[in-house]
Amino acid sequence: MKRILPIIIFIGLFAFLAKSLFQPQTNIPSPLIGQSMPAFSLGELNTDTSLTDKDILGTISLINVWATWCVGCEREHDFLIELAGNQSIDIPIIGINWKDRDDLALRWLSQRGNPYIVVLSDPIGKTAIDFGVYGAPETFLIDEQGVIRYKHIGPLNRENFARNFMPIIRDLRR
């Protein structure tokens, strides 16, 4: 027993790490929730104009951090398109293209459709650090005053959007 105990413990640990690797993403309480979003100034994808946090005030919006190398982003993309087209929810989605290359991002959007009203480019991930981004995809719900109301880590889908985002959006609009 004494000899095989270490290997048993290790197998347990290994299995656990392996499972963590494939664990679907869940919500991490962000210290930023309830706080104003961090100030940023980012260039729009493929143009010379840039946008700051002040420019997106005045309406409830989503900020979606994504990248072409991110598997989860692929999975949520169809839902984002659906969400963007949904007149009754009517919420603008701002994309932050994270640690990515512009050419790849443009190709992705032209191939899969563009759900975003604007896509900002954050190639080094500096704004993402301010937002406390762990890994793509992450989605932030921002209210009219620019306060972060909710943060979701991992792909969005109809179910988690209805459960986590909709109640807050309804409250904000009331």
Add this chain to the structure above:
Amino acid sequence: MAAEFGQLFLISALAASLMQFFLGLNIISLDQTNREILITRFTSIHCLTVFLAMLCLGYSFLTDDFSVLYVALNSHTNLPVPYKVAALWGAHEGSLLLWILLLSLWGTSLAYSKKFFDHTLVLKISSLSILGLVSFGFILFIIYTSNPFERIYPFPEQGQSLNPLLQDPALAIHPPILYAGYVGLAVPFALALASLMSSNDYHWAGLARIWAINSWLFLTGGIALGSWWAYYELGWGGWWFWDPVENASLMPWLVATALVHSLIVTEKKQIFNGFSALLAIIAFSLSLLGTFLVRSGVLISVHSFASDPERGLFILMLIGFFTGGALIIYALNQKRSKPLNLNLWSRESLLLLNNVFLCSAAGLIMIGTLYPLVLELVNSEKISVGPPYFNFVILFPFIPLMLFIGVAVFSSWSGTGKKLLVNINRLALLSIVMGLITSYLILGYETPTATLGIILALWTIFTGAMPVIKNLGSQTHQLIKNLPMALAHIGLGLTVLGITVTSSYGITFDDTLGFGQSKQVGSYEFKLITIEDRAGPNFKAKVATVDIFSNNKKVGTVFPEKRTYDSAAPSMTEAGIDSNLFRDLFVALGEDLGGGVWSMHLQFKPLLRLIWLGPFIMILGGLFRLFLLKPFSREI
């Protein structure tokens, strides 16, 4: 072209490491002498090729070759040259290359070591072979998932520059030092496995101890440097955050400390052979966990792991292979040990006891680090354990550990309790009295833990120093025989003293200050004089001038800065610190609130410097052991 040459050298290194591995196997028929010569050669070729690959990457950095993706992501034409060099290991790909370079350097130091004799030659050959295999695995990992020589086309005009956080001298040299420590543990690991698979006796212990102490030195230095950097650079005056990156370096340190002590017992008494081997395996495994899981973000969050699943999976497989394989070899070759007849108060059992405490401490830290992941698996909630957990649980192994360290110093091999008690009671009394005086009369009573911490720290310092003091009049080698141990223990005591006093008696204020306004922190008064603009080589800064008074007498002026780097990064805080051995006065600039009013972070931290003075003295102890004691090593 440099990048292509680098790629070629990397592939050559892959081949050389594979040859190094195969030469140790019996499938190649060679006599031992030739085998040794060849494996030594291939070890050096392997090292040389990795070094040349590193040089090629360095050349790409110095010539601003932004067609190399890694250079484009981590450099900039106006990045100062020393930081271009530091950028070599500033991100994932380059740091892996550094990791392998250091591994091959340690391997070479083993290959050319004069410590091997005829009967341990087989140990040398097998351990070099194992090191070759470890290197092979990681070079493969680099080539497949993290190639620093990858080109991009079209290439950018300008690089994205090194993360400003990393543009700091202490942090620039921090990774190589810490990595040298991590990777150095591969040598005891390889020696332990080599021994398990061959003679399976105590001969490896003396050899392994040399590299274990070496790695321990680097780990100690790396951890202390990292903590010091966090203190003045991260801006909020903390010196240890229990974040996964720090934990990942502390765990191997604790186990390496246990390993160094366990190897003493194995070398001298020829017992605990299996335990030492197990510690060697665990220490290196924790290094693997530390270097890679943190680098690729697994421990911080499973999510960034998932964002690059290929890399994560490869790492996990490597860990599974090396740790799993080593533990299987351990299980298969573990000899049924003779029932040991240990006296409870002998040095053997006290060292064993303390090694168990050290390992428990590492285990508790591991639980705290992985616990958020465990909980997430169980009920899909992400919570953070945080400093309260660590600060609390670490006391449980550390209080008895500190207590028994002093006892162990005075114990003797196979000794009994009676004599021991007589020897230590005076020092114990002295520590208690001095501790009580310090905590009640000098500093003022705070908490029972603080008082206990001070007593135990003094106890460790006194008991550490005593064997040297007692031998002051005797022959030189008698005197210096105990010096490494004494310095290491005094260093630990000082560190614990610093930690206890700083965390129990420190004062912190967050407040706003306008020009000419002042704020009382403890017995010190901080007064904001001016805030001016300054331009650095690649940043702009606001520099404040803050005068500090004590009893209306000016004791110092500090210049905290807030820097904005050109590359559109978030601003960085450079704290203003006035320090002496007894206290630190710390000012960090917060936000400009307009109208000349700034938010500020003010701290008074007594005895803070001991936290870094302690490791420095520990390192001196280790260096003494390695270099000064050499001529006498036969007698010790």
